[in-house]
Amino acid sequence: MELRTAQALIRFGLGRRGSEPLPADPARWLLEQLQQPDPAHLDPQPSTATAAAAFLADRANKPKPEESQVRALFRSDVKAELENALTTPAPFRERLVWFWTNHFTVSVRGGIAAGACAYIEEAIRPHVTGRFEDMLLAVMHHPTMLFYLNNVGSVGPDSIAGRDGKRGLNENLARECLELHTVSPAAGYTQADVTNFAKILTGWSVAIRGEPPGFQFHPRAHEPGEQVLMAHTFPAGEEGGLAALHFLANHPSTHRFLATKLVRYFVADDPPDMAVRRMEGVLRDSGGNLAAAAEALVTLDVAWEPASKLRTPQDFVIAALRALDLPDEELATVPLQAILAGQGQAFQAAPQPNGWPDRANDWAAPEAMMRRIDWAYAVSGRVGTRDVAELAAANLGPLLRDDTLQAVRRAGSRRDAMTLLFSAPEFQRR
Amino acid sequence: MLQLTRRGALLGLTSAFALGRASLALAAAATEQRFIVVILRGALDGMSAVVPHGDPALAELRGELVPDGLLDLGGFYGLHPSLANLHAMYQAGELLPVHAVAGPTRVRSHFEAQDCLESGADHRMTSGWLNRAVAAMPAAASGRPEGDALAIGVSVPLLLRGSATVGNWAPHGVISPSPDLYTQIAALNQADKITGPAIAEGLRERGFTGAVLADDSEQPAGNRYAFPALARAAGEMLRAADGPRIAAAEIGGWDTHVAQVPRLTRVLKDLDAGLAALKDGLGPAWQQTAVLVMTEFGRTARINGTKGTDHGTATVAFVLGGAVAGGRVAADWPGLGSGKLLENRDLQPTRDLRAVAKGLLAQHLGLGAEALATVFPDSARVQPMAGLIRT
Numbered sequence: 001m002e003l004r005t006a007q008a009l010i011r012f013g014l015g016r017r018g019s020e021p022l023p024a025d026p027a028r029w030l031l032e033q034l035q036q037p038d039p040a041h042l043d044p045q046p047s048t049a050t051a052a053a054a055f056l057a058d059r060a061n062k063p064k065p066e067e068s069q070v071r072a073l074f075r076s077d078v079k080a081e082l083e084n085a086l087t088t089p090a091p092f093r094e095r096l097v098w099f100w101t102n103h104f105t106v107s108v109r110g111g112i113a114a115g116a117c118a119y120i121e122e123a124i125r126p127h128v129t130g131r132f133e134d135m136l137l138a139v140m141h142h143p144t145m146l147f148y149l150n151n152v153g154s155v156g157p158d159s160i161a162g163r164d165g166k167r168g169l170n171e172n173l174a175r176e177c178l179e180l181h182t183v184s185p186a187a188g189y190t191q192a193d194v195t196n197f198a199k200i201l202t203g204w205s206v207a208i209r210g211e212p213p214g215f216q217f218h219p220r221a222h223e224p225g226e227q228v229l230m231a232h233t234f235p236a237g238e239e240g241g242l243a244a245l246h247f248l249a250n251h252p253s254t255h256r257f258l259a260t261k262l263v264r265y266f267v268a269d270d271p272p273d274m275a276v277r278r279m280e281g282v283l284r285d286s287g288g289n290l291a292a293a294a295e296a297l298v299t300l301d302v303a304w305e306p307a308s309k310l311r312t313p314q315d316f317v318i319a320a321l322r323a324l325d326l327p328d329e330e331l332a333t334v335p336l337q338a339i340l341a342g343q344g345q346a347f348q349a350a351p352q353p354n355g356w357p358d359r360a361n362d363w364a365a366p367e368a369m370m371r372r373i374d375w376a377y378a379v380s381g382r383v384g385t386r387d388v389a390e391l392a393a394a395n396l397g398p399l400l401r402d403d404t405l406q407a408v409r410r411a412g413s414r415r416d417a418m419t420l421l422f423s424a425p426e427f428q429r430r
Numbered sequence: 431m432l433q434l435t436r437r438g439a440l441l442g443l444t445s446a447f448a449l450g451r452a453s454l455a456l457a458a459a460a461t462e463q464r465f466i467v468v469i470l471r472g473a474l475d476g477m478s479a480v481v482p483h484g485d486p487a488l489a490e491l492r493g494e495l496v497p498d499g500l501l502d503l504g505g506f507y508g509l510h511p512s513l514a515n516l517h518a519m520y521q522a523g524e525l526l527p528v529h530a531v532a533g534p535t536r537v538r539s540h541f542e543a544q545d546c547l548e549s550g551a552d553h554r555m556t557s558g559w560l561n562r563a564v565a566a567m568p569a570a571a572s573g574r575p576e577g578d579a580l581a582i583g584v585s586v587p588l589l590l591r592g593s594a595t596v597g598n599w600a601p602h603g604v605i606s607p608s609p610d611l612y613t614q615i616a617a618l619n620q621a622d623k624i625t626g627p628a629i630a631e632g633l634r635e636r637g638f639t640g641a642v643l644a645d646d647s648e649q650p651a652g653n654r655y656a657f658p659a660l661a662r663a664a665g666e667m668l669r670a671a672d673g674p675r676i677a678a679a680e681i682g683g684w685d686t687h688v689a690q691v692p693r694l695t696r697v698l699k700d701l702d703a704g705l706a707a708l709k710d711g712l713g714p715a716w717q718q719t720a721v722l723v724m725t726e727f728g729r730t731a732r733i734n735g736t737k738g739t740d741h742g743t744a745t746v747a748f749v750l751g752g753a754v755a756g757g758r759v760a761a762d763w764p765g766l767g768s769g770k771l772l773e774n775r776d777l778q779p780t781r782d783l784r785a786v787a788k789g790l791l792a793q794h795l796g797l798g799a800e801a802l803a804t805v806f807p808d809s810a811r812v813q814p815m816a817g818l819i820r821t
Contacts, residue, residue, distance in 0.1 A: 109682070109683075149687075150687040150688045150736055150738070153688065153735060153736035154735055154736065155735045157735075162735065167735040167736070168734055168735025168736075169734060169735045169740075170687050170688065170734050170735050170736045170738065170740065171734075171740045171741075172685075172687045172740065175538070175539070175741065179539050179541075185537075185539060185542060191538065191773065194538070310624060310625075351471070351682055352471070352472070352540060352541070352682070352685075353540075354540075354541050360624050361591075364624050364625065364628045365586050365628065366628045366629070366631040366632030366634075366635060367632055367635070368628070369625060369628040369629050369632050370629070370632035370633070370635075370636060373607065373612070373615055373629070374607070377607040377611070403618060404618055407614055407617075407618055411614075416607070416611050419607055419611060419615070420611070420614060420615060420618065423615040423618065423619070424618050424619070425618065425619050425622035425624075425625045425626075428624075428625050
């Protein structure tokens with residue numbers, strides 16, 4: 001295996017699955033994934049319609065936790081998402097889905113379990129090779145985000161619904177949209193900007209009993225009058241919000257912020273300036289075209305330098321299970337979400353709206369590394385009759401170090417050998 | 431096979447549990463005093479925890495957010511009814527709420543404010559003030575092989591990151607490799623600058639805390655009892671003669687933009703139960719203990735449109751412990767009436783949280799002025815708060 005092939009599989013992809021065929025031209029293999037439709041086939045397909053039905057059923061029936069439809073739906077949705085990650089032939093595309101899902105974090109810790117995966121399928125996945133502005137609009141219209149960051153009940157103080165003084169503004173979504181999703185604090189906005197943007201977004205809510213259930217703009221809750229956001233004036237009404245999001249999506253600070261995050265994710269914890277400037281230029285010149293941005297990442301030389309990123313727990317668990325390539329019936333018995341929870345990174349469960357961190361220091365605490373090793377040992381019990389030395393070479397190619405291979409060969413059991421491979425430093429990297 | 435070393439048995443680790451929203455880190459130091467910092471992530475609404483019900487403007491601003499059945503704190507203030515254990519400490523003279531405090535910055539971003547709070551500065555640093563405090567203390571005299579530090583929790587918060595070595599421990603419960611396999615894994619990683627030291631330290635901690643439990647627990651996160659359980663374990667470790675002396679814990683769930691009354695009740699009960707469990711775990715060592723409970727900022731003085739509160743400025747901090755000169759509320763109350771709120775929305779801060787922390791480090795751990803200047807850089811104008819510790 002060529003080094004670039006290994007890098008394509010590990011840095012841009014999710015790790016080689018078993019002994020799947022190697023791409024002849026690694027860069028072309030990555031670019032083709034961007035050009036072709038997403039092959040994801042989730043079973044069941046998460047959707048806002050099923051999420052709303054489960055949510056309403058629970059609200060009506062007040063079930064015990066073990067009989068909750070929301071809980072059952074979340075479990076089956078997460079399983080479908082993770083099994084797709086384990087089997088997809090387009091792992092670069094899936095990694096982009098992971099990146100953007102984390103950029104626009106929603107979390108079950110905010111009580112949105114029913115729609116946590118519908119959100120990925122409806123707001124994120126369809127746009128990972130589209131325009132950033134369209135993804136932002138999809139996110140800001142999505143029921144899961146509107147619930148998660150509390151915009152559903154935000155009412156303009158001078159709106160018809162707000163005049164009796166009983167309900168009013170909630171600035172959570174407006175603040176996080178500025179800080180985490182678009183321009184970032186580097187843009188220098190003020191509290192007044194946050195408040196005004198919250199006013200612009202009043203009335204952006206959810207019709208949970210709609211047919212189909214989804215976004216609904218409530219004119220009665222919308223704050224009347226023009227609003228000034230970052231020295232630009234936006235009209236009242238739903239179109240004011242659309243115009244503000246258009247402005248934010250295409251703001252130079254947004255391009256800078258996204259470029260930095262992309263380079264940190266695909267290149268190094270400390271993003272090299274030149275790479276950030278290049279990505280910033282691509283985002284600006286393409287009008288926020290995310291396929292163009294992903295292509296540009298593939299053509300960055302620094303993105304092909306090996307082993308600069310530590311795998312997050314999610315990366316590590318998925319890569320190990322792809323390497324093992326368990327038969328379907330055995331994979332069905334692997335408690336994927338419980339494993340990720342034990343590793344400190346349960347799917348769609350980030351502690352805060354800024355999502356999971358993306359630097360080695362955030363994940364390399366001693367106890368965290370010990371948990372990786374312990375889980376590696378646990379899952380290596382499933383090694384069966386595989387030749388681990390062969391598997392190691394097939395999985396890591398030229399990245400496999402001699403002393404790891406020697407340790408694998410000398411191990412007293414297949415299970416120990418597999419544990420050594422999964423615990424080796426080169427397997428902790430992407 | 432179930433192996434429990436002395437320390438494992440001491441901790442009562444008969445079953446594994448998930449961490450949920452809480453985690454904990456500990457450090458050893460050459461002192462008999464115990465010092466624990468609890469970070470409330472997400473911004474505690476200070477005026478719901480310690481309610482200034484004597485302020486005539488409160489009711490109009492907050493309406494239904496003001497809880498019924500307040501526990502009296504000397505007339506002007508009342509403690510939230512979910513904090514019954516804290517109230518008992520208050521009556522025993524062991525609880526000192528410090529009101530209208532704020533961290534080093536005036537930002538309303540959780541993440542920036544938490545970073546600054548943990549850095550102990552008005553900008554993000556790569557180390558935390560509690561780590562620098564450990565580094566400024568004389569070398570550890572604990573009975574541990576390396577004599578430095580130990581951490582509990584899957585990750586180490588910025589507050590405890592830095593040059594002083596901080597170990598890392600969390601309850602665990604998976605089938606573990608044999609010692610020999612661990613040794614081979616450590617050898618494979620030895621030269622790696624990230625995984626090498628982490629695995630070496632992790633193994634050391636496992637040897638130290640020693641609970642290797644044969645329990646197939648792949649448990650989901652979200653155990654809301656995790657904070658009391660961790661707090662009790664922390665108390666028991668800190669109590670031990672050769673145990674650590676410095677700890678940091680964190681607990682999330684405070685960002686109450688919506689339906690604040692029921693949400694806050696849940697997390698306050700967790701906090702109250704956890705602090706009581708900590709006291710219980712510490713046993714007689716509670717008399718040598720000071721705990722600082724702090725949050726990144728307060729919340730808006732007014733109720734918002736969704737029966738919650740948005741990001742604000744000043745809030746309350748708690749100082750508690752057997753060593754604390756409590757039984758009173760410390761505050762230079764800024765008032766809530768017309769024209770008194772910061773930007774007409776937030777409780778005006780009248781004290782810097784660094785003053786409280788400096789007071790504790792000085793009076794409880796004996797750090798001098800020079801050390802305090804290293805721990806909290808560029809903060810000469812923030813004088814240590816006096817009278818926090820019983821004399």
